[in-house]
Structures are given as structure tokens and as C-alpha cells.
Amino acid sequence: AAQDTTVTVHADRPGPTYDRRIFTQFAEHLGNGIYGGLWVGEKSKIANVRGYRKDVIGALKALGVPVIRWPGGCFADEYHWREGVGPRAKRPVKINTHWGGVTEPNTVGTHEFFDLAEQIGAEAYVAGNVGNGTPQEMAEWVEYMTSPAGTLAEERAKNGRKAPWKVPYFGVGNELWGCGGNMRAEYAADVTRRYATFIKAPAGTRILKIAAGANVDDYKWTETLIREASGQIDALSLHYYTIPGGGWPPRASATDFDEAGWADTLAQAWRIDDLITRHTAVMDKYDPQKRIWLAVDEWGTWFAQDPGTTPGFLRQQNTLRDALVAAIHLNVFAKHADRVKLSAIAQMVNVLQAMVLTDGAKMVLTPTYHVFMMYKPYMDGTVLPIDVKAGWYNKDQFVMPAVSASAVRGKDGVVRVALANMDPNRPNTVSATLAGVTATAATGQVLTADAINARNDFDAGDRVVPRAFTGAQVANGTLTVTLPAKSVVMLELR
Numbered sequence: 095a096a097q098d099t100t101v102t103v104h105a106d107r108p109g110p111t112y113d114r115r116i117f118t119q120f121a122e123h124l125g126n127g128i129y130g131g132l133w134v135g136e137k138s139k140i141a142n143v144r145g146y147r148k149d150v151i152g153a154l155k156a157l158g159v160p161v162i163r164w165p166g167g168c169f170a171d172e173y174h175w176r177e178g179v180g181p182r183a184k185r186p187v188k189i190n191t192h193w194g195g196v197t198e199p200n201t202v203g204t205h206e207f208f209d210l211a212e213q214i215g216a217e218a219y220v221a222g223n224v225g226n227g228t229p230q231e232m233a234e235w236v237e238y239m240t241s242p243a244g245t246l247a248e249e250r251a252k253n254g255r256k257a258p259w260k261v262p263y264f265g266v267g268n269e270l271w272g273c274g275g276n277m278r279a280e281y282a283a284d285v286t287r288r289y290a291t292f293i294k295a296p297a298g299t300r301i302l303k304i305a306a307g308a309n310v311d312d313y314k315w316t317e318t319l320i321r322e323a324s325g326q327i328d329a330l331s332l333h334y335y336t337i338p339g340g341g342w343p344p345r346a347s348a349t350d351f352d353e354a355g356w357a358d359t360l361a362q363a364w365r366i367d368d369l370i371t372r373h374t375a376v377m378d379k380y381d382p383q384k385r386i387w388l389a390v391d392e393w394g395t396w397f398a399q400d401p402g403t404t405p406g407f408l409r410q411q412n413t414l415r416d417a418l419v420a421a422i423h424l425n426v427f428a429k430h431a432d433r434v435k436l437s438a439i440a441q442m443v444n445v446l447q448a449m450v451l452t453d454g455a456k457m458v459l460t461p462t463y464h465v466f467m468m469y470k471p472y473m474d475g476t477v478l479p480i481d482v483k484a485g486w487y488n489k490d491q492f493v494m495p496a497v498s499a500s501a502v503r504g505k506d507g508v509v510r511v512a513l514a515n516m517d518p519n520r521p522n523t524v525s526a527t528l529a530g531v532t533a534t535a536a537t538g539q540v541l542t543a544d545a546i547n548a549r550n551d552f553d554a555g556d557r558v559v560p561r562a563f564t565g566a567q568v569a570n571g572t573l574t575v576t577l578p579a580k581s582v583v584m585l586e587l588r
């Protein structure tokens with residue numbers, strides 16, 4: 095068959111680490127992202143450990159979630175940590191002004207969050223309140239969480255936790271250009287310098303400070319923050335959502351779409367490559383040593399909410415199309431792994447492009463979950479530079495490379511190649527030259543389905559699950575793959 099795509103994998107020129115923190119998850123007090131999805135309370139009929147549902151925790155633990163970002167998002171810049179510690183019955187009930195105007199019982203607070211992180215085996219990425227909190231409130235929260243001694247540490251002990259927690263990552267607010275305070279970049283840079291000054295780690299520990307970075311293509315924001323605040327921060331975030339159907343506000347259906355809706359979404363997802371390239375170029379000007387990470391800590395699809403769901407809860411189904419969006423991002427992050435050390439898909443449970451959806455006691459694993467599971471062996475592996483010469487896939491005005499790819503040598507020494515075929519109608523024949531790989535066989539998994547909008551539903555069973563893949567061979571240093579239409583394939587070369 096004619097070769098549609100030619101690839102060279104340079105195992106002879108190993109690149110940077112594919113940081114495990116690229117698989118960070120985001121859990122905001124939003125809809126059923128926490129309440130119902132993770133937390134059901136100790137008295138629930140749903141099996142739980144100290145209030146957290148066993149099924150969801152089990153699924154996330156299996157995924158090896160390395161870091162959880164909490165409590166927001168927009169929620170973070172209105173969150174007052176004191177309202178979420180102490181006896182639960184005495185905690186104030188607030189209004190979640192961002193997300194549906196529903197009541198926020200503060201049942202899940204600092205102690206419950208760290209229990210969640212510990213049950214999953216993840217590190218904590220706590221986002222502080224810059225929006226309507228003070229530097230003192232932020233400093234006291236950090237001290238409450240991390241200090242081995244002092245009045246706040248004693249209060250923590252009284253509330254059930256003697257040993258300090260580790261807070262390896264702390265967010266200096268969120269989206270300061272928007273819900274975090276509608277600041278101008280210059281003002282946000284000063285505010286970031288000021289608040290970050292008071293985020294202090296106890297002796298012998300370290301807290302990486304992640305500044306609230308740009309929205310999409312706001313390069314001026316990145317430039318201002320890195321120019322003015324680089325001395326106080328360790329990372330700058332970037333938020334980019336895949337929004338088809340004409341952009342903000344999200345209006346396209348998560349499940350009811352045709353090939354144009356497929357192509358529109360994937361073309362939007364591909365933008366992440368150009369966005370990172372350009373934000374990185376700005377950062378390189380001020381930080382050529384690449385000390386400061388670009389943390390893409392909100393990404394993923396954002397569709398119209400599923401019909402009949404609570405307004406403001408951002409509940410959306412997840413289809414094979416979301417799986418391709420995830421693969422595109424995870425491949426693009428490999429290309430930029432020298433700068434992108436952390437990324438967080440939005441969000442972990444029941445919100446936007448979720449890993450897991452729940453409905454009462456029921457749970458399904460989404461196609462996106464399965465992509466994350468397929469890529470899990472990338473964690474802390476070594477990126478292998480890859481050249482990809484693919485043709486174009488297009489539908490109407492939506493044009494993109496037909497194949498997305500990446501390659502990583504895992505910590506187990508195994509070279510893995512990920513390939514995703516954008517074309518929903520035609521397979522793609524990939525021929526890959528393997529420079530510096532001594533392999534004789536390729537095995538792996540494929541994620542695909544009959545329909546572009548195939549999904550896993552509570553009653554209809556799992557339609558989109560990884561299956562063994564037999565369409566790859568290695569001979570004389572060349573890998574040949576027949577990539578099925580609309581598929582994600584992860585190969586292991588041995």
C-alpha cells in the first residue's frame with residue numbers, strides 16, 4: 095500500500111523527560127466534580143472510604159494520577175480556607191457564585207482534600223485566593239498546611255492532622271485576567287510578586303509557585319508576567335480549551351455532531367502546538383535557561399452542557415472525539431517537554447473533558463480515561479524526537495495533519511510510539527524509521543469505535559475501550575503501521 099505518513103523516531107538523540115506531572119488532574123468545586131463524583135459522605139450507601147467513593151478512587155488510582163489541582167479554577171479566587179476546616183457541622187454554607195449558584199457546604203476542605211490526594215496517591219497542587227483574599231490569608235493557609243510547629247500547626251493537629259502535609263505546587267491565584275479579578279497584565283504581575291513573596295516553605299521543603307498565566311493567545315500577558323515577576327515564580331500557566339462551533343460561549347453538542355463537528359474540534363485541539371510554540375518563544379526571551387515551566391493547567395474540550403443537566407455544572411459526555419483531542423495534546427506536550435513540565439486536563443470527574451462520569455451509584459470510564467491509561471507508561475520517560483511527514487485531513491474549512499505522533503522511551507527502557515489518525519473514514523499507512531532502536535516486534539493497543547460519537551454510557555455498556563492492536567510490524571529498522579480510521583494507537587517496540 096502507498097505510504098501516507100513517514101516518520102523518523104530518533105532514539106539516538108534522546109530529548110527531555112516526559113514529566114509525569116503532565117498527567118495532573120484538576121478537581122474544582124464545580125457541579126459534581128467533587129460532591130457526588132468523589133465525595134459522597136461517610137453515611138452514603140455508595141461504598142466509600144472516609145466519604146470518598148471507592149469506585150472512582152480505584153479508577154483514578156489505577157491511572158496513577160500524579161498531582162491534583164484544587165480547589166479551582168475560578169472557585170479558588172473566592173475560597174476562604176478557614177471555612178473548610180474544623181467540625182464539618184459548623185462550617186459555613188456558602189453560595190458557589192461561579193458554578194450554578196448552588197450551595198457550597200464546605201464539607202470538603204483542606205483535610206478532606208489531602209485525604210483524597212493520599213487515597214489516590216497524588217501530590218497536592220493547591221490554588222490560592224488572590225482574587226478576594228489577602229496575602230496574609232494565603233500565607234496562613236500555607237503555614238497551616240505545611241508547618242511542623244506553631245499555633246497553626248497545633249490547630250491542624252487539633253483538627254486531626256499532626257504531621258504537616260507537603261504542598262509541592264501552589265497556584266498564585268487563577269485566571270487573574272478574568273474571574274480571578276479582571277486584572278490588567280501589569281497589575282497582575284505586581285500582585286503576583288506581592289502574593290508570591292509570602293508563600294514560604296518550611297526549612298528543608300520546597301513549594302513551586304505557579305503564576306496565573308495567559309488565556310489562549312494572550313502573548314502580552316505571558317511577556318508581562320515573565321518580564322516583571324520571573325524572580326518570584328517557578329511556573330507560568332496557560333489555559334486553552336478546545337471549543338468548536340465558533341468559540342466562546344461553548345455551544346456545540348458533546349455527542350450530536352457530524353464530520354464537520356469532528357474536524358472542527360480536532361482542528362481546535364491542534365492549535366495547542368502553535369500556542370505553546372509562541373508562548374515558549376516569549377518565555378525564551380527572558381528565561382533562555384528554561385527554569386520557569388509552562389504549566390498548561392487547564393485544557394480539554396468544552397461543549398454545551400448535556401441537555402437536562404444543572405446549569406453551570408459543565409457536565410458533558412465524552413466520545414471517541416475527546417479521545418483524539420487528548421491524544422493530540424499528549425503528543426504535542428512531548429514536543430514541548432523542555433518547557434511543559436505540568437499540564438492538567440479539565441476536569442477529573444463529571445466536569446468538561448472528564449476521566450470518569452458518575453450518575454448516582456453508577457460510574458463509567460470515558461474514552462479520555464482510556465487514552466490516559468494508554469499513555470501512562472510515558473510518565474517520566476525520555477522523549478524521543480520524532481519527525482512526522484503526514485498528509486492533510488480536512489473537512490470543509492477545517493484542515494490539519496492527518497496523523498499526530500510522539501515517541502517516548504519509558505522508564506522501563508521500552509520505546510513507545512503513539513499515533514492518532516484524524517481521518518474518520520480512511521486508514522493511514524505509517525512507515526517509521528527507527529534510528530537507534532533495536533526492536534523486532536511491535537505490539538500495542540488501539541482505541542477506536544464504529545462511530546465518531548461513540549461513547550461509554552451508564553446503561554449502554556462500554557463501546558470505546560482499548561483493544562489489542564495487531565496492525566504493526568517491525569522489519570529492518572522500519573516500523574510499518576496500518577492505522578485504522580479515527581483511532582489512537584500506542585505501540586511498544588521490543
Ligand code: AHR
Nearest residue numbers: 166167168169268269440
Ligand atoms: O474549568 C472550568 C473553568 O474554566 C475554571 O474554573 C476556570 O479557571 C476556567 O475559566
